[in-house]
Amino acid sequence: MIKKAVIGSLVSLGFAFAVASGKADSQMTHSMPSSENSQTNQFYRIEQPLWVKGAVTAGGLGLIGLEIWWFLLSKPKSQKAKTYQSIQEVTITVDGGYEPSRVVVNAGQPVRLKFLRHDPSGCLEQVVLPDFHIASYLELNQVTPIEFTPQQPGQYTFACGMNMFRGVVEVR
Numbered sequence: 001m002i003k004k005a006v007i008g009s010l011v012s013l014g015f016a017f018a019v020a021s022g023k024a025d026s027q028m029t030h031s032m033p034s035s036e037n038s039q040t041n042q043f044y045r046i047e048q049p050l051w052v053k054g055a056v057t058a059g060g061l062g063l064i065g066l067e068i069w070w071f072l073l074s075k076p077k078s079q080k081a082k083t084y085q086s087i088q089e090v091t092i093t094v095d096g097g098y099e100p101s102r103v104v105v106n107a108g109q110p111v112r113l114k115f116l117r118h119d120p121s122g123c124l125e126q127v128v129l130p131d132f133h134i135a136s137y138l139e140l141n142q143v144t145p146i147e148f149t150p151q152q153p154g155q156y157t158f159a160c161g162m163n164m165f166r167g168v169v170e171v172r
């Protein structure tokens with residue numbers, strides 16, 4: 001997925017260069033003196049000051065940097081569960097997704113995920129943890145606790161009923 005993102009940015013970068021050079025070419029040919037005046041003379045070569053070119057280049061590079069940061073360096077926020085009376089607890093806010101979308105717990109100890117649903121859309125009314133055979137309806141503006149005990153370390157997903165929004169329980 002990360003590789004795809006990099007390839008995607010390289011392709012879009014290449015495409016941008018291709019468009020830019022193609023534009024320059026067409027401007028060159030159309031600025032040649034020609035006998036037909038109506039069609040070709042609507043293209044003019046505009047000399048832009050150097051600082052404009054510099055600013056555009058810097059802006060482009062900035063966007064590329066932002067894109068690389070977004071796909072490679074930004075990780076979903078993870079939260080470690082806190083233990084109360086030997087139960088590992090995390091509150092997950094459901095509002096246009098799951099926050100946090102990554103929960104870290106220990107293996108072999110009961111877990112209680114407290115889903116607090118603020119999102120009224122039907123999409124997020126159900127939460128499913130297929131690995132633990134759990135599917136639960138989330139009451140709007142209430143906390144719905146979901147309990148299970150993961151025995152094996154690993155990554156276990158939770159998702160809305162249609163599998164559009166996802167989160168991960170990382171068991172260590």
Ligand SMILES: [Cu+2]
Nearest residue numbers: 123160162164
């Ligand atoms: Cu959904």
